[in-house]
Amino acid sequence: MAQQTRTQRQAAAKKAAATRKRNAANQSNGNAKASARRAAVSAQTTGRAASTTAKQAGRVAARRAEAATMRVEAIGRQVERALLIPVGAALEARDRVTETVRNYSDGELTREQLNRFERRGATALRRNRRAVERQAKDVRERVEQRANDVQSWADDAVGRVRSLV
DSSP: OOOOOHHHHHHHHHHHHHHHHHHHHHHHHHHHHHHHHHHHHHHHHHHHHHHHHHHHHHHHHHHHHHHHHHHHHHHHHHHHHHHHHHHHHHHHHHHHHHHHHHHHHSHHHHHHHHHHHHHHHHHHHHHHHHHHHHHHHHHHHHHHHHHHHHHHHHHHHHHHHHHHO
């Protein structure tokens, strides 16, 4: 290679410096673009997060309002129930008294009602009598069985004693 002159060396150095500067500018430009992209994506993410948070806060507020409304409605239903129960009980009692008066104010209806009571009483007595008779029969059979067992045991004992004598 031939020797370079000072001017040639300076020109080559300036050319190399310009290349380095251009490369650094390109690199810096790429970094700046990447940083801008990251900032834009971050801004979008932050915006979406803020939007989601705002929507969630709205839903929470709506749920709280709905829960408060439901509590007030439940209290209202309990108060209404507390008022309606005595009214219903009074009406039921009135209906029963009216029915009783109607049944016993008419002679024919009174006779029918008394006959119905008589039949019901007779049925209950029959049912109970049968149950008592069944229990007595069971007790009698158990006593007879035990008596037979004792008699059998006594006969065996007598037989053994006779065989010894």
